[in-house]
Amino acid sequence: MHKEVSNIVRLALHLLGMHSVIFDPNDDAAHTIRKQGLAIGRLYFANPSAGEIFYLQLLLTVVRGSQSFNYLKMVNNIAHPTFKDACLALGLLEDDKEWIQCLEKAAGMCSDFQLRLLFAVILIHCTPTQPQDL
Known part of the structure; x- marks a missing residue:
């Protein structure tokens, strides 16, 4: 060198x-x-x-x-x-399948308030790639 x-x-x-x-x-x-x-x-x-x-x-x-x-x-x-x-x-970003599945499962057992709260938590803390599609 x-x-x-x-x-x-x-x-x-x-x-x-x-x-x-x-x-x-x-x-x-x-x-x-x-x-x-x-x-x-x-x-x-x-x-x-x-x-x-x-x-x-x-x-x-x-x-x-x-x-x-x-x-x-x-x-x-x-x-x-x-x-x-x-x-x-x-393919550099993950798709939002896990968040869609999470919301679908929660829709069957959560109240409207809890579902909206879960949706807000996903938007704020999980940074989905296509939030408008959730």
Whole structure:
């Protein structure tokens, strides 16, 4: 080893059209290509409750050679409308069968109040992938 040190750059996640760029319009600095050294990128942590940003991060860690946001949403030549749908199509997320079965079993033996309470607990603590389908 020759004591070479790679630069590590932390990359911020953003959705299409929702990133902030700060620049000085009076600065005439030109972009120059790095002549030596390597740069390794790292992504910030995204909590599952962050929604589309979490699914974007998940796709970025799995899909190789992505070139655009639309490329990330393309799975098996099908363009998905959201990053979450693309993650579901790739099998990166679990389906909600266990929550549906839980609610079906509870419907036979719980009161309406208990069923609504169970539904709220599932929504808040279990983060189902398709809550509108429950």
